[in-house]
Amino acid sequence: MIFWHLGLTVLIVRYVFRDPKMDLRWILVGSLLPDVIDKPVGSIFFHDTFGSHRLVAHAVVFPIVLLAIVMVSTRRDTARRRGAIAVVIGCFIHLLLDGVWTSPETFLWPFFGFEFPRVAGSEFGTLVRSMLASPMVWLGEGVGAAYLLYLWRRHLTAPGDLRRFAGDGRVALRRV
Numbered sequence: 313m314i315f316w317h318l319g320l321t322v323l324i325v326r327y328v329f330r331d332p333k334m335d336l337r338w339i340l341v342g343s344l345l346p347d348v349i350d351k352p353v354g355s356i357f358f359h360d361t362f363g364s365h366r367l368v369a370h371a372v373v374f375p376i377v378l379l380a381i382v383m384v385s386t387r388r389d390t391a392r393r394r395g396a397i398a399v400v401i402g403c404f405i406h407l408l409l410d411g412v413w414t415s416p417e418t419f420l421w422p423f424f425g426f427e428f429p430r431v432a433g434s435e436f437g438t439l440v441r442s443m444l445a446s447p448m449v450w451l452g453e454g455v456g457a458a459y460l461l462y463l464w465r466r467h468l469t470a471p472g473d474l475r476r477f478a479g480d481g482r483v484a485l486r487r488v
């Protein structure tokens with residue numbers, strides 16, 4: 313799912329953090345990052361080995377390690393650190409929206425061992441076909457896309473708005 317993650321992650325971030333300086337560009341990147349990493353590895357290139365589309369990047373240890381790397385490799389109060397932390401936040405919310413706690417062996421990897429549980433139907437073609445056939449997936453995509461459309465209509469339609477957003481990733485917080 314793509315718009316489900318993009319839209320709902322931005323919505324949650326705006327409600328929870330209420331930070332007018334939040335760089336939503338990096339939130340958007342983080343919101344898809346676990347899938348961008350795990351799906352090619354587990355569903356396409358090494359499907360025979362792993363047999364799952366949810367691997368290390370879907371474990372809670374992933375955003376935690378990422379955050380530790382960010383804290384030691386960036387300086388306080390810099391745009392670089394703010395952007396990197398936004399990626400971590402996006403990743404963390406991705407795990408919540410995936411409901412990964414329903415698979416504790418993945419969510420708490422490597423606590424239960426280094427193997428990831430194999431997931432039936434996680435081969436890429438099968439996965440895409442089953443998603444396209446799922447009304448819940450379409451509903452989620454619709455909700456996410458509708459929120460992004462609302463945000464754009466509400467905050468980014470004046471001349472120059474989109475160019476400014478492309479530069480700083482900020483969207484006014486008058487209303488979520």
Ligand SMILES: [Zn+2]
Pocket residue numbers: 346347370406410
């Ligand atoms: Zn995912």
